[in-house]
Amino acid sequence: MLNTSFSIPLWGDLLAVGIGSLQGAMFAAGFKRIDLLGVAIIGIATGLGGGLLRDILLGVSPIAFQSNPYLITATLAALAGMLLQRVVTKLDPVITVLDALTIGLFAAIGTTKSLSLGLPIVPSILIGCVSAVGGSMLRDLLLSMPIALMHVGSLYAVAAIAGSGVLVLCLVLGVQVTVAAGVCVVVTFVIRLLAVRYGWSLPEQRALSRIRRKRREAAEDARVTTGSSRPMSLRRRRILDTPAGHGSQGHGASGLDGRTPTTSIPVVRPSAARPPTSSIKVIRQRKDGQPPTGSTPRPQS
Numbered sequence: 001m002l003n004t005s006f007s008i009p010l011w012g013d014l015l016a017v018g019i020g021s022l023q024g025a026m027f028a029a030g031f032k033r034i035d036l037l038g039v040a041i042i043g044i045a046t047g048l049g050g051g052l053l054r055d056i057l058l059g060v061s062p063i064a065f066q067s068n069p070y071l072i073t074a075t076l077a078a079l080a081g082m083l084l085q086r087v088v089t090k091l092d093p094v095i096t097v098l099d100a101l102t103i104g105l106f107a108a109i110g111t112t113k114s115l116s117l118g119l120p121i122v123p124s125i126l127i128g129c130v131s132a133v134g135g136s137m138l139r140d141l142l143l144s145m146p147i148a149l150m151h152v153g154s155l156y157a158v159a160a161i162a163g164s165g166v167l168v169l170c171l172v173l174g175v176q177v178t179v180a181a182g183v184c185v186v187v188t189f190v191i192r193l194l195a196v197r198y199g200w201s202l203p204e205q206r207a208l209s210r211i212r213r214k215r216r217e218a219a220e221d222a223r224v225t226t227g228s229s230r231p232m233s234l235r236r237r238r239i240l241d242t243p244a245g246h247g248s249q250g251h252g253a254s255g256l257d258g259r260t261p262t263t264s265i266p267v268v269r270p271s272a273a274r275p276p277t278s279s280i281k282v283i284r285q286r287k288d289g290q291p292p293t294g295s296t297p298r299p300q301s
Contacts, residue, residue, distance in 0.1 A: 006116045006177060008109055010069070013051070016105035017070055018077040020135045021047030023098035025081025026091055028143065036082065042142050043078025044071070049138035050106040054131035058117060096196055100159075103132040104188035107160040108181040111167050125164040132160035132188070152204045155195035163188030 024046025028039045048064050048071075055062045064070040088094055110131030114124035133149050133156060140147045149156055163184040170180035194200065 006112070008113055012105070012181075013063070013109060014069055014073045016102065016109060017047040017051065017064070018073045019047075019098055019105065020050065020102045021074040021077035022081045022084075023095055023102055024135065024139050025078040026085050026088075026098070027095055027139065029082050029085035030091060031143065039082050040075065040078045042139055043081050044074040045142060046135040046139040047074040047077060049135035050102075050110070050131045050133070053134035054106075054110045054113065054127055057127050057130060058114060058119075060117075096193070099136070100189045100192035100196075101185070102135065103156070103160050103192060104163055104185035106135070107132040107163045107188050108167060108184040111164040111184070112177060112181055115168070115171070121168050125161060125168060128164035128167075129157055129160040132163075133157050152201050155191060155200050155202070158202070159188045159191040159195065162191055 021043045025039050025043030027046075028034055028042040034042075051064055051070075052062050055064075064074075084094075085091065107128045109128075111124050111128030114127045115121075119127070136156075137147050137149060166187045167180045167184035170183055171177070175183075
């Protein structure tokens with residue numbers, strides 16, 4: 001698919017590092033109580049983080065530490081980000097555009113480098129995605145923020161995966177490598193911006209579990225509320241367990257089906273606090289004919 005002698009152009013790698021460092025520094029400069037050194041470190045980490053993770057996964061020496069231009073480019077871009085933060089009034093749109101461009105560049109470079117080393121298609125797409133989001137993950141960790149990739153939000157890793165997939169498809173169709181990489185950057189960039197603009201995101205995990213819980217609660221509520229709606233097995237068990245003489249026809253009476261008829265047994269919901277105080281209690285007569293204990297004797301007529 002891709003010639004193993006292919007190598008990433010230096011200008012393309014430096015462009016991705018520079019834009020990533022610029023975006024990271026502008027993002028960090030918006031936080032309070034972060035000095036200039038902290039902003040520079042976060043900017044450099046954002047620009048180099050994706051490439052470092054990519055090379056570690058590929059089992060090669062990090063290219064950023066093999067030549068001087070990478071660290072110099074990242075440092076200068078971070079300093080430029082601090083200066084632009086004081087000039088640009090609306091940072092959010094600029095940061096969003098730079099972020100989308102960064103993940104597109106790193107996705108193209110990571111996927112292309114993986115394919116040039118002989119990796120299969122699926123691992124190459126995965127490494128391209130990790131390379132695209134690695135810088136932002138490291139930035140969020142240094143700022144003690146929740147990693148945006150792990151939470152509900154506009155499509156981030158999905159855009160990188162889509163761009164990497166389009167790059168592989170173009171290479172399969174025989175498109176030139178540089179053209180395929182450019183298409184990958186454009187696709188990733190467009191998907192990311194559209195997701196931010198229209199609020200596209202993956203469904204939240206709790207939303208799916210909430211649907212299952214509501215269905216389960218509805219099934220439990222519909223199961224029983226009255227004696228007639230109890231399951232047939234429970235109703236039969238209560239009919240057979242009722243002692244003779246407690247039916248509506250007295251001792252020894254039987255119904256049409258040969259079973260002892262019973263009165264309707266009120267069923268209380270499990271959520272009820274306690275049964276009502278006005279419920280009817282069956283009071284048995286004592287054997288000596290005296291009224292039961294605790295009851296008031298009726299006056300003789």
